[in-house]
Amino acid sequence: MKKTLILIVIALLGFCREASAQLYIGGSLTAHASFNNNRSTALSIAPDIGYGFGNWNVGTMLNAYTYHDQENPGTSLRLSVTPYAEYYFFSAGPVSLFAEAGIGLLFTNDIVDEAPNGQFFVNPYLAPGIEISLTDHFSVMCHLGRLEWNSEINDINLTMSGESLSLGLYYSF
Secondary structure, three states: HHHHHHHHHHHHHHHHHOOOOOOEEEEEEEEOOOOOEEEOOEEEEEEEEEEOOOOOOEEEEEEEEEEEEOOOOOOEEEEEEEEEEEEEEEEEEEEEEEEEEEEEEEEEEEEEEEEEEEEEEEEEEEOOOOOOEEEOEEEEEEEOOEEEEEEEOEEEEOOHHHHHHEEEEEEEE
């Protein structure tokens, strides 16, 4: 069994090397403020690192998120680690379309009335995306919407709105 696993790993590494594999780094920064009846602010920092080969990218994203709501005093601190895979199914010039699947591993620490409440959730998802290559090394990625199972509230969510828009800048080596 060990020999078979080692052979598979060696074959995959050889395939990646021959398929013009490329390391990339990037991420996104998101700020949100709501000034309606329920004043709230949110900030998210999400660095990303991955490896691309052929029509596939595999990587992981780290997301640090804080949320403050004035109506319900307290702060929500969230940290997620999200391994993912992207498949590029269309490319025309600098524009490429892809589908992304991943599993968000979410650690929360909601502080309400100065009492921390730590929890862990698993959120698998599917998301469409578009990548625009600016140069040989720089590109912009955009995700609009996602279909995910939210284990925090045990519900399946489909979001396709401007509020779910995510933009990131990436550098490929």
